[in-house]
Amino acid sequence: MPLACFTCPNHCGGRPSTASSRWFTSLPFWLYSTAMSKTYSSTPPLASSLSPSPFFCFSDLVLAFMWASAQAFRMSPIRRKEFPQNLKQIIKDEDFVGLDVFICTADPYKEPPMNVVNTALSLMAYDYPTEKISIYVSDDGGSVLTLFAFMEAAKFARHWLPFCRQHNIMERSPHVYFESISHHPSIPQFEKIKIMYEDMKMKVEQVIDKGAVIEEYISDDQQHQAFNKWTKSFSRMDHPTVIQIMSYEQVILDKSKDTDISGQLMPNLIYVSREKSKTSPHHFKAGALNVLLRVSAVMTNAPIILTQDCDMYSNDPQTPLRILCYFSDPALKSNLAFVQFPQRFHGLNRDDIYATEYKRLFKINSMGFDGLNGPNYVGSGCFFRRRALFGGPSTPVPPEIPELGPDHVVRKPIISHEILSLAHRVAGCNYENQTGWGSQSGFRYGSLVEDFYTGYRLQCEGWKSLFCNPERAAFLGDVPITLFDVLSQCKRWCIGLFEVAFSKYNTLIFGSQSMGVLMSLAYSHYALWPIWCIPVTFYSFLPQLALLNQVSLFPKITEPWFFLYVFLLLGAYGQDFLDFVLDGGTVRKWWNAQRMWMIRGLSCYLFSSIEYLLKSVGISTHGFSLTSKVVDDEQSKRYGQGIFEFGVPSPLFMPLTVAAIINLFSFLFVLTQFFSGKNTEGLCLKMILTGSIVLNCLPVYGAIGLRNDAGKMPTQITIISTFVSVALYYASSLSL
Numbered sequence: 001m002p003l004a005c006f007t008c009p010n011h012c013g014g015r016p017s018t019a020s021s022r023w024f025t026s027l028p029f030w031l032y033s034t035a036m037s038k039t040y041s042s043t044p045p046l047a048s049s050l051s052p053s054p055f056f057c058f059s060d061l062v063l064a065f066m067w068a069s070a071q072a073f074r075m076s077p078i079r080r081k082e083f084p085q086n087l088k089q090i091i092k093d094e095d096f097v098g099l100d101v102f103i104c105t106a107d108p109y110k111e112p113p114m115n116v117v118n119t120a121l122s123l124m125a126y127d128y129p130t131e132k133i134s135i136y137v138s139d140d141g142g143s144v145l146t147l148f149a150f151m152e153a154a155k156f157a158r159h160w161l162p163f164c165r166q167h168n169i170m171e172r173s174p175h176v177y178f179e180s181i182s183h184h185p186s187i188p189q190f191e192k193i194k195i196m197y198e199d200m201k202m203k204v205e206q207v208i209d210k211g212a213v214i215e216e217y218i219s220d221d222q223q224h225q226a227f228n229k230w231t232k233s234f235s236r237m238d239h240p241t242v243i244q245i246m247s248y249e250q251v252i253l254d255k256s257k258d259t260d261i262s263g264q265l266m267p268n269l270i271y272v273s274r275e276k277s278k279t280s281p282h283h284f285k286a287g288a289l290n291v292l293l294r295v296s297a298v299m300t301n302a303p304i305i306l307t308q309d310c311d312m313y314s315n316d317p318q319t320p321l322r323i324l325c326y327f328s329d330p331a332l333k334s335n336l337a338f339v340q341f342p343q344r345f346h347g348l349n350r351d352d353i354y355a356t357e358y359k360r361l362f363k364i365n366s367m368g369f370d371g372l373n374g375p376n377y378v379g380s381g382c383f384f385r386r387r388a389l390f391g392g393p394s395t396p397v398p399p400e401i402p403e404l405g406p407d408h409v410v411r412k413p414i415i416s417h418e419i420l421s422l423a424h425r426v427a428g429c430n431y432e433n434q435t436g437w438g439s440q441s442g443f444r445y446g447s448l449v450e451d452f453y454t455g456y457r458l459q460c461e462g463w464k465s466l467f468c469n470p471e472r473a474a475f476l477g478d479v480p481i482t483l484f485d486v487l488s489q490c491k492r493w494c495i496g497l498f499e500v501a502f503s504k505y506n507t508l509i510f511g512s513q514s515m516g517v518l519m520s521l522a523y524s525h526y527a528l529w530p531i532w533c534i535p536v537t538f539y540s541f542l543p544q545l546a547l548l549n550q551v552s553l554f555p556k557i558t559e560p561w562f563f564l565y566v567f568l569l570l571g572a573y574g575q576d577f578l579d580f581v582l583d584g585g586t587v588r589k590w591w592n593a594q595r596m597w598m599i600r601g602l603s604c605y606l607f608s609s610i611e612y613l614l615k616s617v618g619i620s621t622h623g624f625s626l627t628s629k630v631v632d633d634e635q636s637k638r639y640g641q642g643i644f645e646f647g648v649p650s651p652l653f654m655p656l657t658v659a660a661i662i663n664l665f666s667f668l669f670v671l672t673q674f675f676s677g678k679n680t681e682g683l684c685l686k687m688i689l690t691g692s693i694v695l696n697c698l699p700v701y702g703a704i705g706l707r708n709d710a711g712k713m714p715t716q717i718t719i720i721s722t723f724v725s726v727a728l729y730y731a732s733s734l735s736l
């Protein structure tokens with residue numbers, strides 16, 4: 001009776017030795033990269049003052065490195081399948097292991113508490129023995145509004161959970177469920193539950209609008225006591241720990257567990273806002289997760305942990321059964337650290353204009369990773385074995401107090417005084433001083449991509465991971481819907497990736513020593529992700545400026561290099577296209593993905609590299625800027641129509657705008673040369689390069705010249721970019 005199996009995604013049947021078909025298609029890119037460097041030495045010598053060749057050589061080296069490192073993902077991609085229906089025959093209900101779910105939220109205004117509540121409800125309603133589930137909510141926003149929302153959610157959950165079970169509902173986020181179905185004549189309680197949900201939503205939103213809990217909504221003393229912890233001196237960045245165990249029936253209970261309206265036990269629901277002080281570092285999300293790791297150890301200490309972003313609700317109640325297919329497999333048991341689901345999103349627009357699906361990152365390359373030591377951790381939708389966060393498989397790192405150890409058995413009820421006071425102690429902001437938290441155990445500190453870094457460190461310690469990608473998405477999350485948000489998020493990721501790349505655990509040297517060459521290359525491909533900015537920036541400006549100054553950098557159509565050049569260019573693009581479309585992507589989505597690659601090259605990759613450099617020399621600092629999950633109606637309307645949203649006068653848009661202007665002029669220049677019949681054989685490659693950049697920049701021209709809505713290109717950016725373009729042209733004419 002199989003629980004799980006795996007195959008190669010290239011439809012070759014069975015377990016592949018290598019995915020040779022994919023490997024083959026990537027060959028052109030390598031040749032392309034090599035040939036590019038050779039081409040320059042074959043072009044006529046340029047004016048001696050500034051020869052662009054070294055820049056191109058460097059750009060091509062970067063291209064070659066990105067090509068070579070990406071090959072690691074092509075060696076043996078695998079696709080897995082689970083058979084959760086067989087599980088119940090092997091494991092009895094009472095033998096299901098405990099599951100501690102961690103949900104992080106950090107700001108009630110950027111991450112609306114109603115969304116967080118919906119995420120929590122969808123996870124509480126898993127098809128899993130309820131008494132084995134504990135939900136821990138970390139509120140880094142330290143907000144009484146979020147706590148209020150959860151108190152309301154607890155009341156509603158007593159009705160929602162049995163309702164989902166009885167009617168076998170798949171959408172267990174009430175928001176999603178009631179949005180998809182407005183009327184259900186065959187379910188008698190439908191209307192009643194819907195009204196309860198609407199009522200809860202109204203109360204929570206009123207409280208958010210008011211910015212404070214409304215007195216008449218407080219139903220008992222226990223709630224009063226909890227809200228009173230928000231004293232005058234309580235602020236987001238400076239406050240004591242608040243841990244609140246939700247009671248479902250809103251009366252003080254002496255039994256350890258509450259039941260729902262059908263008499264079944266309810267999962268534990270625990271609100272945690274860790275102590276914050278302006279003088280102690282809090283390490284952003286990694287810090288929050290470590291607090292939950294300790295608080296949960298003290299209270300329930302489940303062997304399996306699910307980490308979840310507040311906007312990623314469960315879309316499939318069977319998910320925990322799927323992961324048990326792996327965690328209970330004796331062949332995998334000894335060193336499997338985590339099972340990662342892909343991040344998938346709802347609300348993408350039809351052609352995914354900002355390519356926020358990140359198909360390659362979250363799916364294609366994860367399958368590639370899976371054939372090696374396993375996928376990287378992506379922060380959400382990941383089930384950990386608790387033990388993996390306490391040292392390598394054969395080199396355990398025991399915590400400073402035994403109650404935090406993965407094997408410790410909790411014997412007291414979670415509401416007991418001893419447990420609560422210990423939980424407060426381990427949530428304190430100075431608890432980690434002089435301990436190995438964040439360096440040797442738990443989620444690792446030192447990078448803004450704590451997920452990437454933690455997964456990487458675990459794999460270096462000898463742990464393996466697994467990629468689980470069922471057809472029905474296990475989780476669905478929000479995507480940013482403005483270009484500024486998309487690029488800012490990507491910039492934060494890039495800075496975090498560089499922090500890993502240039503740490504003492506750098507992915508090339510330390511990584512290859514710990515995990516071998518292929519894993520090291522795969523991790524380096526991402527750790528050095530921002531260096532894409534080098535070739536993208538140079539190819540967006542230098543050949544164009546040279547062209548406008550009538551200097552040629554490209555071979556003519558009659559030279560043999562020309563064909564190699566075109567072959568490689570088409571090869572690289574063709575390969576990317578094939579990967580994308582074979583994985584079910586549409587042509588338009590692919591087009592948008594390559595456009596966003598160029599845009600990121602000129603914005604977030606570039607700016608993160610600069611910011612990282614500035615930080616290294618001590619000039620700037622950076623924090624975790626949350627991605628907003630609030631929807632502005634106008635913006636979301638434009639997003640739905642597939643219109644690019646600029647709007648913010650951010651420097652992030654400048655290099656892109658300058659490239660758009662310079663390439664437009666270069667393209668027009670090439671066209672006039674072509675039509676005047678001058679030097680036509682030298683024009684082809686220039687036409688392809690400038691033409692494709694102009695095509696990619698069409699939304700930029702529209703945003704500069706044709707639009708009048710709030711999402712158009714801010715006038716300041718247009719003016720400054722025009723000046724910069726002219727200045728670049730003159731500077732290049734002096735030096736070329």
Ligand SMILES: O=c1ccn([C@@H]2O[C@H](COP(=O)(O)OP(=O)(O)O[C@H]3O[C@H](CO)[C@@H](O)[C@H](O)[C@H]3O)[C@@H](O)[C@H]2O)c(=O)[nH]1
Nearest residue numbers: 104105106140284285288309310378379380448449626627
């Ligand atoms: O100080 C902080 C900052 C963030 N968060 C939480 O971290 C999560 C991710 O934040 P978000 O702004 O949504 O960042 P994204 O870039 O969308 O998140 C991706 O990238 C992050 C790493 O940068 C990972 O942690 C996430 O899991 C991954 O989905 C959210 O639930 C936040 O509430 C905290 O708990 N404390």
Ligand SMILES: [Mn+2]
Nearest residue numbers: 309311478627
């Ligand atoms: Mn997010």
